[in-house]
Amino acid sequence: MADRGKELIEKLRVKPGKPFDLKDRDPRDKCGFDDDEATKTETEMVAHEIDALQDRLYAEGQRALLVILQGTDTSGKDGTIRGVFNATGPLGVSVTAFRQPSENELAHDYLWRVHAVCPKRGTIGIFNRSHYEDVLIAKVRGFAPKETIEQRYAQINDFERMLTENGTVILKFMLHISKKEQAERLQERLDDPKKHWKFNAGDLDDRKLWDEYQDAYETMLNRCSTAWAPWHVIPADRKWVRNAAIASIVKATLEEMNPTYPKVSWDPKDFKVV
Template identity: 60%
Template structure:
């Protein structure tokens, strides 16, 4: 079994900008990129090491940054992705931001204010565990904002992301596409394993009842916000290992696409007397 190329991985997972997108046609258990699980593990491990190296170069350069946006239903594996894909990545130059329900201070501003504030520094990798897309997902499904305001947000989000990419931020957006069945299994697991119990929140069951509405909202968000500069990738997420392996390919691809190099210096040996 060979590892799929980065180009092939992108092609298989992208929601092509400007084309009709059908979330229901995406198999959450699709194994075609990594039929063999061990191959997925090997590929993940290799990519994780390369990601750490490239991150160090980006840190040294200090001019551009990478933003990885993770969205998905509860148990889809946002935390697991952070741990798995960045298992080799030292915390220097990493920023993980988990977006929770907005505080009163955040609600006092427009919904992108707190997001802009959390954009990674130059030279850093930022990971969004949930993101501004919540403002067209949970906010839409639960009716937390007027429909006409939400309707405006897709174009606002595209403009915001365009602004970021024009200012040196490479964006990788991954929708962790877990199946309804698999979510049921994972929620049950949380109730059974002592080190997972703390993650269980009865509110998750409320969202589970609204599954169809959430899928609708995802379908719309992905269709309208998969752009050339910041496309959406839809990751089959019923298998944790394969999910991590696929996302690692995308993250590595994004970093390689930046053509990073160790920064040149104006100095050379002999320029200074160290003393």
């Protein structure tokens, strides 16, 4: 599985500048991962390899990796973080969950709170939801005028270009689940007392707008998959496939970045521990 990263990047990437139809992507695609238990074991191994690569990134201290997880309710953003990054040392990883903007955040431009939590050099930053909420829920729910939403696509592209030109590599993952799978996961939250805390009645309101959200996602993918920050549509009906695909792509990206431990100006032989 470790060698599949580049193949999956090519398979799952939304090609910049080419028309994209979300209906062409199967949320139940196994992406070549046939055995769930074997894949889970291999994903754990890849997670440890990501940890080793992150250690090099942290030591190098020159670049950052930003991982953006975007998807409908129950698509598995939290599960992805646990499954892919749980083995990574907390010193070099930050996770930001974007909720409803605060009064202070609303007093600034919509990218203000996002820029403030972008990963610093040497670290991996993970966004659980992101600035793309401002062209998704804001569009579907009418929280901003159409003209404002239209401006934001180019603004987001420019913002992400600025980040990449200043040393941040961006990986964007849209967790693609089917309406049927979402129904099963929402029902599970109702049936299992240990998952009641996850249930939000507002999720049912959003579910009624399923088609509108799918259209908004498709527009987002078409407008904001760029050469410097392309989108990847991850089949997410099977949690183990979702985690395996994302882990493989993250690992391949870090390997491509090839962070190196800094060379010291002194000779270890000149010192002796007594």
